[in-house]
Amino acid sequence: MNILVVEDDSDIGAMLSRGLSAEGFDVTVVGRADEALETARQYNPCAVVLDMMLPDGSGIDVCRALRSAGHSGPILFLSAKDEVHDRAEGLGAGADDYIVKPFVFGELVARLRTHLLHRLGESHADRVMAGRLVLDPSTRTAKFGEVHVRLTEREADLLALLMASPNRPIARGEIFDRLWASQGGASLNVVDVYVGYLRTKLAPVGRAGGPQVATVRGRGFMLDLSAPSAH
Known part of the structure; x- marks a missing residue:
């Protein structure tokens, strides 16, 4: 905005x-x-x-x-x-x-x-916004300008969590606790797997000049609005 x-x-x-x-x-x-x-x-x-x-x-x-x-x-x-x-x-x-x-x-x-x-x-109150990236959880669609990306339910949950605090790293353990801890059988590695999925889905957004998910060494993952291509 x-x-x-x-x-x-x-x-x-x-x-x-x-x-x-x-x-x-x-x-x-x-x-x-x-x-x-x-x-x-x-x-x-x-x-x-x-x-x-x-x-x-x-x-x-x-x-x-x-x-x-x-x-x-x-x-x-x-x-x-x-x-x-x-x-x-x-x-x-x-x-x-x-x-x-x-x-x-x-x-x-x-x-x-x-x-x-x-x-x-x-x-529009249920929509999540970070910069020009808009996520509609009800349709699990992310939009950046003319780029539209369809996400799975869990990918949308992960993106919404990262968009709530853009440019601020969220620890892997916190992400797991928020999204997977209530489900039996999941391990911490599931966070890395879904971050990979989300990066692939957001690749067209990055090519259009939008944000991508960045890894902050020792601190976790964040939605980086300043350096869209950073991984």
Whole structure:
């Protein structure tokens, strides 16, 4: 899911780009109001994280312009202005949330995901997303752009587990406990077998520029969003 960050402080912009990318989002950072409107027009971002004070205008005006242009995704203000009337003005302009600087990054991500999930609607709430990879557990289908991959039930369970914590290794033993411990007769090696199956199924996703399952030596397996071809 693509996120537009409008922030004229280069340090904050870089931090948000790194952090949100690590959380599985595609991130574009701009520092001016005119750049924000042009980028939103071209790429139609899923959500916007918007500074209140910009060098060439107000975040309030940007927010209003985005809503007037038909942007329906979440808009979250990120501002050093912390008075009640500032919050009221931001929300009144059409924003979904208002976060005051200095802020906790984890809280920003949690609020962003909550608003995105709300926009997706209840019909899509069961879908699992990591970056541009979407898994529908009900049909056991993974989708990356135009690439569709059909999975077995256990392959889909394994992918959903890895997608829940992208770019973070999950130990082999934890995977086994979550997916196979309740079934008699299975051994720890079954994890490696199904990781192999899943890698084969996700090969078309990797060729399209999407993520693959990476082995992190001594730590387990993870869905690597930054290096799709890494095994």
